[in-house]
Amino acid sequence: MAPTMKALLEPSIRVVELGESLAGSYCGRLLQQLGAGVTAVEPTRRSRLRSMPPRLPGSDVSATYTALTEGKRIVRADFDQPAGRASIEELLAGADVVIMSGTLREWEERALSPADVRRLAPTAVVGRVTTFGDVGPYAQWAGGELQAQALGGLMNMIGEPDAEPIRIGGYPAQYSTGLALLAGISLGLFRKDNAGRGSSFSTSVIETVAHMEWKTAQTYAQEGKIAVRGWRQDPPLILPCRDGFFAFFYLPHDWDVVRKVVQDPRLDDERFSTQPLRQENRDELVAVLTEFTLRHNKVDLYHLTQAHRMTTGYVASISDLFADRQYLSRGFFDDVETPGFGPAKLPGAPWRWVAAPAPQPQEGQVA
Amino acid sequence: MNTPILDGVRVFDLSIVTAGAGCTQVLADFGAEIIKIESATKPDLFRGWYQPNTTEGDLDGSGFRTVNRNKKAFGVDLKNPEGLAVAKRLIAECDVVVENYRQGVLARLGLGFDELVKIKPDIVLVSVASQGTTGPDSRYGSFGSPLDALGGSMSVTGYDEAHPLWSSQQVNYPDQTASILGPALIVLGIRAARAAGEARWIDISQREIVTALLPEAVLNSSLGGADPIPQCNRGYDSLEWATACAGEDNWLAVSLTDEADRAELAKAVGAQDTVDDDALIEAVDRWSRTRPRAEAAGELQRLGIAAAPVMRGFELRDDGYFQDIGYFQTVEREGHDPELQRGWIVRFDDNADAGAISRRAPHIGEHTAEIMTDMLGYTVAEVQQLSDSGAITYPADSLQLAH
Incomplete structure (x- = not known):
């Protein structure tokens, strides 16, 4: 018995997206993949989503918009x-679920506050x-993915210690916020049931x-230790x-396995015999291991x-993933x-499920 | 006060470290009863990770204390036949089993989905797996970070094409994303199982989540577009970078999306050349180097330019926004001052529905005795006998405390 199904929601669940954001739109896409009927309300002019890069190859059409609206009904x-x-x-x-993108002030200016939406859809879950929030110093700030990764502390930990801190590529902060929205909506639906x-x-x-x-806030809270980029470099290479x-990821206690796989006598040297020594002699270690890795293809390795x-x-590059076994x-x-571009691929749902019917009561038993 | 949203949901929680235990943290925050299953010989590895101190025993790990708050702990050796029998009695009282073992381990323990259904016909089994529970590589292991590579995120992250980078061990992006999507799927799984009156097994692939969060890149490459590559802080088609500010390792993240932004910025920093990217970046770097990052951000924001300070995680505790929303939560600690931990995954408007922290993370087996006697109906003598045989474990005085 193997999990293969994706729709965990009843198809009668109706989702409405109001306002435009990558987080809200990605959450709507997840709900669509979960089996709900999703309607995205789009402004008749100047849609922000339709201008989100990148463009589909050789066109002005937003690939981001195209990917996020797959399977949705669009109402302008x-x-x-x-x-x-x-x-x-x-x-x-x-509506059973309403996803609103934008600050309280923006919604009040549109005369459609979350309270108004609650009145119009009293049993709905409104996320x-x-x-950057409704209150606090950043509420009116300009910015997007990069500024969010910077303000939330993520960028500070990625990159080399003496160089510019860097972002995770793509829109991971905004799409992860779509995951958080889904968590809130699931909790809301659970309460709606009960x-x-x-x-x-x-x-x-x-x-x-x-x-x-x-983790950085937590670590500091306890030990007064300040995490900096690259501070836990060993052992991933x-x-x-x-x-x-x-x-090339190995745990310190896997070192014998590394030696067995790489089969280079230089790795038997005293300088590499413990994790602190391997860290101390990291450049030499990398040189030996690289001689090995350069002889092989990445998938074989x-x-x-x-x-x-x-x-x-x-x-893996994106194209590598299409061929991944x-x-x-x-x-x-x-x-x-x-439309206009032909057959294409999108990531499917990163979950599957399978049911096991309840065992039938035996004859003579009371169910 | 309202009843917590997940009141009455009980979880047999085999999950460890962050990807799994972070999922059940969210459930615990919203009122589910999470029973963390460990044995004395194989506790959650996370108990001793992340700047462990040496004063709190099995609660030394600061990361462990966050993702296991609000949980109970039950000490049982699942490889001991008597221990397994106890575990099955406990599963019969639970709605959900969550696990993130290497694939195959659960079935070998005798707790595969088919077995669980026999114990509890409407059980929800949730497997938070590196690469899912099916397929030729499903038994491959990971500790999160390699999934940055395998999921495609590393191919778009790094200083340039020759220097791909992962999200770092500190961040471990593939563990964090799984621990946000996971609770959503668990709750939806319980809904579905209750509605249908039958069991559900939910398979979550951490690797697939990483790729799922790159939808526009997948779409474009599938249509023959060039694969995206690491390009430092640049967006898909905008000039973006981090510029150094006054002080040590202080940075400002700047994005320019159109010509008007470029002209404004050039004027503000006194740049002569607005056409050449490198010349503009150099002029901004000269300008920012003497300014504190918050001040520089404020100056550029007043001009409508997207710029924000690169914050360190611990600085958020004193940040105006995070203070205004009451993000950080105070949690009691044994023998130490209370500590601040991360807040809720989302904030419900009705405060009574929001999360609450009623207990610190548990010691190994801290609640074994009380669960054995109060929930499962074992006698004190039986509990003692099972403890003597090594089937269950609990701290020395907890059986007396339970009775």
Whole structure:
């Protein structure tokens, strides 16, 4: 029995997205993948999402918009137009979940505060997201992904100690906030089932970033120790190999396995015999290991080392992932049709489920 | 006061370190009863990680204390037949089993999905797995970080194409994303199982989450576009970088999205050349080097330019925004002053629905005796006998305390 199904929500669940943000739109996409019916309300002019880079190859069409709106119904309506207003209110009347993107002030200016939405959709779960919050010093700030990764503390820990701190590529802070929105919505739906009433919550991208980079605050709180970039460099090593890069991860107690896999007598040297010594002689160690990795392709190295139970990985480009045997076996990517661009792929749901029917009562037993 | 949202949900929690234990932290914050299963010989590895001190015994690890707050702990040796029998009695009282073992371990313990369904017909089993529970590489191990590489995130992160980087051990992005999506799927799994009156097994692939968070990159590459590469702090089509400010290791993250931004910024920092990226960056660097990062951010924000200080995680404790929303939570500690821990995954408007922390992380087996006697109905003599045989464990005086 293997998990293969993806829809965990009943198809009758109706989701409405109001306002535009990457976090809100990604959350809507997850709900669509979970089986809900999702309607995104889009302004008739100047859609922020439609301008989010990158563009589809050789075009002006936003790849981000195209990916995030897959499988959704799009309703173009303006809050300040009577007809638009009416259609939005009609959508809200039937909504189980409402995702609102934007600050309280922005929604009050549109005369559609979260309280108004609660009135129009009294049993709905209303989740609202901002980038920098409603209150505090950043509420009115300009900025996006980079500023959120900076303010929430994430960037500070990534990169080399003496160089510029760097972001994680793409939109990880905003999409992770979409995951947090989904967590809130799931809790709200659970309560709706049990208590029969709606609820509302909010979050911000910088809060989610702080939630992800929580260890630095925690460490400092306890020990007064200040984490800096690169302070826990050992033992992960990122080494070049024949066709790219390899994440050579080993635990200190795996050292004998490393020696067995690499089979280079220089690794038997006293200088590499303990983890502190390997850290001290890191440059020489890297040189020996790199001679080994450069003789192999990254995927071969990955299977070779994992066969010895080393917890390694190969640095996969996006195209590498389309050919990855594990993703192929699990059918991870969804085939989609992109109007005007033809067949394409999107990441599928990163979860699966399977049911086990309850055992039937035996004859003579009371169920 | 309202009842907590997850009141009445009980979890048999085999999860360890962050990817799994962080999921159940969120459930615990919202009122679920989380029973953390460990044995005296194989406790959660995380108990001794992250700047452990040496004064709190099995609560030395500061990271452990955060992701295990609000949980109870039950000490049982699942490889001991009597211990396994006790565990099965406990599972019968639970709604959910959460695990993030290497694939195959749970089934070998005799607690695979088919077995769990026999014990509790509407159980929800949640496997937070590196690469999912199926497929040729499902038994490959990881400690989060290699999944940055395997999920595609490293191919877009780093100083340049020749220097891909992972999110660091400190951040461990693939563990964090799993611990945010996980609680959502667990709660939806309980809903679905209750509605259908049948069991659910939910498989979560941490690696797939990393790739799922790169949808536009996947779409573009599948249409023949060039694969994205690491390009330091640049966005997909904007000039973005971190510029050094006054003091040591202080930085300002700047983004320029259009020509108007460039012109404003050039004027503000006295740059002659607004066309050449390097010349503009150099001029900004000269300008920022003498300014504190908060001041520099404020000056540029007044001009409508996206700029923010690169904050250190611990500085958020004194940050205006995080103070205004009451983000950090005070948690009691044994023999030490209380500590601040991260707050809730989201904030419910009705305060009574928001999370609450009622207890610090537990010692190994801290609640074994009380669960054995009060929930499972074992007699004190039986508990003592099972402890003597090594099937269960609890701190020396806790059986007396339970009775």
